[in-house]
Amino acid sequence: MDLSNGSPVITDPMAMGQQLMGVLPSNMMPFSVMPGGYSSAGGAGVSVSRRKIEEVLVNGLLDAMRSSSPRKKHNVVFGQENLPEEDPAYSAWLAKCPSALASFKQIVASTQGSKKIAVFLDYDGTLSPIVDDPDKAVMSPVMRAAVRNVAKHFPAAIVSGRSRKKVLEFVKLKELCYAGSHGMDIMTSSANYEHNTEKGKEANLFQPAREFLPMIDEVSKSLLEVTSGIEGASVENNKFCVSVHYRNVNEKDWELVARLVNEVLEGFPRLKVTNGRMVLEVRPVIDWDKGKAVEFLLQSLGLSDSENVIPIYIGDDRTDEDAFKVLRERNCGFGILVSQVPKETEAFYSLRDPSEVMEFLNSLVRWKKHSV
Ligand SMILES: O=P(O)(O)OC[C@H]1O[C@H](O[C@H]2O[C@H](CO)[C@@H](O)[C@H](O)[C@H]2O)[C@H](O)[C@@H](O)[C@@H]1O
Numbered sequence: 001m002d003l004s005n006g007s008p009v010i011t012d013p014m015a016m017g018q019q020l021m022g023v024l025p026s027n028m029m030p031f032s033v034m035p036g037g038y039s040s041a042g043g044a045g046v047s048v049s050r051r052k053i054e055e056v057l058v059n060g061l062l063d064a065m066r067s068s069s070p071r072k073k074h075n076v077v078f079g080q081e082n083l084p085e086e087d088p089a090y091s092a093w094l095a096k097c098p099s100a101l102a103s104f105k106q107i108v109a110s111t112q113g114s115k116k117i118a119v120f121l122d123y124d125g126t127l128s129p130i131v132d133d134p135d136k137a138v139m140s141p142v143m144r145a146a147v148r149n150v151a152k153h154f155p156a157a158i159v160s161g162r163s164r165k166k167v168l169e170f171v172k173l174k175e176l177c178y179a180g181s182h183g184m185d186i187m188t189s190s191a192n193y194e195h196n197t198e199k200g201k202e203a204n205l206f207q208p209a210r211e212f213l214p215m216i217d218e219v220s221k222s223l224l225e226v227t228s229g230i231e232g233a234s235v236e237n238n239k240f241c242v243s244v245h246y247r248n249v250n251e252k253d254w255e256l257v258a259r260l261v262n263e264v265l266e267g268f269p270r271l272k273v274t275n276g277r278m279v280l281e282v283r284p285v286i287d288w289d290k291g292k293a294v295e296f297l298l299q300s301l302g303l304s305d306s307e308n309v310i311p312i313y314i315g316d317d318r319t320d321e322d323a324f325k326v327l328r329e330r331n332c333g334f335g336i337l338v339s340q341v342p343k344e345t346e347a348f349y350s351l352r353d354p355s356e357v358m359e360f361l362n363s364l365v366r367w368k369k370h371s372v
Contacts, residue, residue: 008209057262061258061261061262062254062258068275068276068279093343097337097350099352099356100336100349101356103349104360104367107334108364110310116309117154117310117364117368118154118157118303119150119151119155119156119311120311120313121156121315121357122159122314122316122338123139123160123161123170124162125316127139127158128140128143128170129354142358144173146362147171147176147361149361154364156176156177157178157179158171158179159294159323160178161238161241161243161317162181162238163181163185163239164178164185164187165239166238167180177297179290179293181209181239181240182240182281182288182293183290184207184208184241184284184288186204186205186206186296186297187204187205188206188300188301204300208286209240209286212240212270212271216237216242216271216282219265219271220235223235226260226264227260231249231253232247232248232249233257234248241281241283242282243276246280258280265282268282270285272284277317289323290315290319290322291322292322294326295326306330307332311327312364313334315338321347323335324348334348334349335349336351337350338353340353
C-alpha cells in the first residue's frame with residue numbers, strides 16, 4: 001500500500017460526501033455529511049425537512065442497534081444454550097462458511113510447504129469472551145499462552161477497536177504488533193522483533209487520524225455528559241474513536257441513546273458513527289479501517305508479497321469485515337469469523353467462540369513445530 005501520495009484524512013467536503021455515499025460499508029452511517037447541514041441522499045430537488053432527516057437517522061441508528069449482536073437461542077428445557085450445530089440455520093451457514101478447525105488441513109495445505117503465515121487477531125469477542133463490563137474483558141492465561149506461542153512462530157498482530165494502550169494492558173505481550181482504535185493507532189515492532197524482515201527498522205508509530213485527537217476528546221466528553229442520566233449507558237474513550245455502550249441499557253431507552261448520540265454528532269461533521277456489538281462507535285471520517293491497517297502492517301513487516309504470504313485474520317465484529325474483504329480481494333489468506341449465529345460475511349471460515357479460536361491457534365503452533 002502506498003501512502004506517499006497523501007494521507008487518508010479527507011479534507012475536501014465534496015470528496016467526503018462522496019466517500020460517505022459511495023464507499024463506506026453499509027453499516028457505517030454518516031451524520032451531518034457537509035459542514036453546516038445534512039446532505040440528502042434523495043437527490044436534487046428533493047426537499048426534506050431537517051426534522052424528518054433527523055428522524056430517519058435516529059430510526060436507522062435504532063434499527064442497527066436492534067439488529068446488532070443477534071442473541072443466541074437458549075435451550076429452555078435444560079436452561080443451556082443449544083450447540084450451534086443443532087441449529088439447522090447454523091448448519092446450513094457452516095456449508096458456506098466452514099469451521100476453520102474442520103478445515104484446518106486445507107488451510108495449512110495452502111502454504112504449499114513454503115509460504116509464510118501471518119496472524120491478525122481482533123480482541124473483544126475473539127481473544128476474550130464478550131462480557132457486560134468492557135473493563136472486565138480480560139484474557140485468560142491459557143489464551144495468553146496460545147497467543148504468545150503463535151507470536152513466537154508467526155508474525156502476529158492484534159487489531160482492535162480499543163485504544164492501543166488498553167488492549168496492550170489486556171494482552172500483556174511484547175511479542176506482537178498492536179493496532180488500536182480500529183487500526184488508527186499502529187505500533188509496528190522494533191528491530192529486534194524476530195519476524196520483521198525489514199531489520200534495522202525502529203518501532204514505528206502510524207496514526208493517520210492524529211489531527212482528530214482534540215475533537216475525539218471533546219466529543220467523548222459531550223457523549224459522557226448527555227448519556228450520564230441513562231442507566232447502564234457508558235462511554236469509552238478509545239483515543240481515536242469513542243464507544244457508547246448500550247449493552248446494559250434497558251431496550252426502552254435505546255431510542256434515547258440513538259437520539260442523543262445523533263444530536264451530539266450534529267456538532268461534529270467530520271465524525272461518523274458505526275455500530276458494533278451493542279456499541280455505537282464514533283470515529284473520524286477518514287479513509288481508514290481495519291482492512292487498511294492490515295495492508296499497512298503487511299507492508300511494514302515486509303510481508304506484502306501476496307504470492308508467498310498467507311495472512312489469517314480472526315475477528316467477530318462488523319469492523320473486522322473490512323479486513324476480511326481486503327484478504328478476499330487480494331486473493332490471499334483467509335478471514336475467519338467468530339460467530340455462534342449465521343451472519344453475512346466476507347470471511348472464508350468460521351469459529352464458534354474464543355475457546356475455538358484458542359484451539360485453532362494451538363493447532364497452528366503444533367503444525368508449525370512439526371513442519372520444520
Ligand atoms: O475491535 P474489538 O477489539 O472487537 O473492539 C470492539 C469493541 O470492543 C469492546 O466492546 C465489546 O466488548 C465488550 C466487552 O466484552 C462488551 O461489553 C461490548 O458490548 C462489546 O461491544 C470495547 O469495549 C469497545 O470499545 C470496542 O469498540
